[in-house]
Amino acid sequence: MKLTDKEIILKIKNGEIDYYSFIVGEYTNSIYRYIKTKIKKHEDVEDLVQNVFTSFYRAIERFDEEKPIKPYLYQIVKNELKMFYRSRKPVLPLKEEIYISDDNNLEIEDKESYLKLLSNQEKEIFIYIDEGYNYEEISRKINKPLNTVKSIIRRARVKLRIKNQE
Amino acid sequence: MKDKNLEKKILKGVYRLETKRTTTYLLIRVFFGLLFLLSTFVFASVTIDILNEQNSFDLLDFFRDDFEVIKKYLFENLIDFFQEIPQPLFYVSVISILLVLATVFILVKNFKKIKNKLVAIYKFQSSKDKTK
Numbered sequence: 001m002k003l004t005d006k007e008i009i010l011k012i013k014n015g016e017i018d019y020y021s022f023i024v025g026e027y028t029n030s031i032y033r034y035i036k037t038k039i040k041k042h043e044d045v046e047d048l049v050q051n052v053f054t055s056f057y058r059a060i061e062r063f064d065e066e067k068p069i070k071p072y073l074y075q076i077v078k079n080e081l082k083m084f085y086r087s088r089k090p091v092l093p094l095k096e097e098i099y100i101s102d103d104n105n106l107e108i109e110d111k112e113s114y115l116k117l118l119s120n121q122e123k124e125i126f127i128y129i130d131e132g133y134n135y136e137e138i139s140r141k142i143n144k145p146l147n148t149v150k151s152i153i154r155r156a157r158v159k160l161r162i163k164n165q166e
Numbered sequence: 167m168k169d170k171n172l173e174k175k176i177l178k179g180v181y182r183l184e185t186k187r188t189t190t191y192l193l194i195r196v197f198f199g200l201l202f203l204l205s206t207f208v209f210a211s212v213t214i215d216i217l218n219e220q221n222s223f224d225l226l227d228f229f230r231d232d233f234e235v236i237k238k239y240l241f242e243n244l245i246d247f248f249q250e251i252p253q254p255l256f257y258v259s260v261i262s263i264l265l266v267l268a269t270v271f272i273l274v275k276n277f278k279k280i281k282n283k284l285v286a287i288y289k290f291q292s293s294k295d296k297t298k
Binding site: 014015016017018020021024025028029032046049050053054057058 | 169172173175176177179180181183184278279280281282283286287289290
């Protein structure tokens with residue numbers, strides 16, 4: 001006799017964790033196929049499917065057995081996908097010297113043209129960075145919150161990167 | 167076949183997580199149970215030693231007398247006895263006993279669940295060993 005999802009959940013809550021294999025057996029294929037439509041790499045898909053079921057298992061004590069499993073699982077899938085995309089997002093390098101250091105073989109005139117792109121405040125911050133101050137020290141020096149300093153630096157980097165790609 | 171492998175991987179991960187969880191749960195409960203038991207023993211024995219030195223137990227000797235005497239002095243003597251108990255030590259001992267009882271109660275309450283988990287983990291491990 002086939003057990004319902006509710007009965008399975010109740011059994012798992014009662015410590016009979018071997019019943020989790022029924023849930024895994026029933027939903028793995030559909031979740032795998034769904035994630036496969038979003039991500040092409042097989043290894044990544046497998047990792048995500050594993051994460052989904054591990055997350056669901058972690059949450060099973062809190063899970064209301066009266067509710068259907070599928071929507072809950074797909075909500076976890078959605079969150080996992082979000083986290084996956086976030087982890088794959090390209091990260092801008094933190095070191096400003098990448099753009100304006102002597103190591104990148106830029107001529108002085110080039111540096112000047114790069115600096116022209118920046119506002120006075122951005123220039124001021126980059127000068128501090130060049131002098132070896134960290135972000136916290138800079139935020140104290142220019143009397144602005146740390147997050148504002150970070151945002152200014154990030155925006156300036158984007159400008160420089162665009163210029164660099166031209 | 168590929169799906170079966172994936173299912174196996176998922177279950178392996180889940181069992182690994184559950185083994186870690188159950189072991190931690192048991193170790194923590196046993197550790198605190200023993201700690202509270204030990205502190206109960208230490209504080210209770212110190213309290214009893216102090217009461218012995220003060221000869222406070224003599225106040226309870228009236229229990230050997232007739233029922234009428236017991237009835238007459240029960241309340242008064244018990245209050246005297248209670249006043250002679252070193253209060254902070256007594257309260258710490260009582261709290262320790264209550265904590266031991268709470269720990270045991272929680273363990274007994276969850277006993278079936280933990281037992282089921284341990285059986286499932288054992289079954290999974292032994293089936294894994296067989297397939298090797």
